[in-house]
Amino acid sequence: MKTIELTSKVIEYQREELPEDLADLLAQAQVAAKKAYSPYSRFQVGAAILLNNGVVVTGSNQENAVYPCGLCAERTTAFSASAQYPEVPFSKIAITAINPDEPLSIPVSPCGSCRQVLFEYEQKFNQPIEVILSGQTGPIYVFHCVGDLLPYTFHAGFLP
Numbered sequence: 001m002k003t004i005e006l007t008s009k010v011i012e013y014q015r016e017e018l019p020e021d022l023a024d025l026l027a028q029a030q031v032a033a034k035k036a037y038s039p040y041s042r043f044q045v046g047a048a049i050l051l052n053n054g055v056v057v058t059g060s061n062q063e064n065a066v067y068p069c070g071l072c073a074e075r076t077t078a079f080s081a082s083a084q085y086p087e088v089p090f091s092k093i094a095i096t097a098i099n100p101d102e103p104l105s106i107p108v109s110p111c112g113s114c115r116q117v118l119f120e121y122e123q124k125f126n127q128p129i130e131v132i133l134s135g136q137t138g139p140i141y142v143f144h145c146v147g148d149l150l151p152y153t154f155h156a157g158f159l160p
């Protein structure tokens with residue numbers, strides 16, 4: 001028997017330290033968050049994906065009275081990007097959120113399903129997708145790739 005220890009590297013930036021290209025993408029995610037359809041949770045999430053061709057696709061969470069029918073901002077954005085530009089790899093994704101009750105002071109984190117979906121596109125193009133996570137205040141986390149957020153992931157290699 002042996003124990004396998006996992007480590008994950010994340011770069012923590014203070015807001016004023018964030019490189020300009022990442023700050024620009026995050027700003028677009030912040031605009032997208034304000035377009036969320038979230039009458040039930042009132043929690044607004046925005047995402048912005050920079051594609052290899054320079055195009056930025058944005059999206060927000062879309063809720064529904066039948067709760068499971070809704071979809072997170074990250075998947076809304078990833079599916080939109082892939083539907084519009086099926087052959088263009090994702091370079092980066094910025095994700096942020098607005099809590100209506102008190103400003104979110106920690107970086108918002110994508111749910112497991114969204115991590116799985118983003119990982120699929122990372123595998124499809126064999127290219128890391130840099131992940132920028134932010135709240136409304138406080139530090140910003142930057143991960144080198146989606147795989148760092150989802151170790152031991154199920155992937156196409158398991159399928160026959």
Ligand SMILES: [Zn+2]
Binds near residue numbers: 072073075114115
């Ligand atoms: Zn999600």
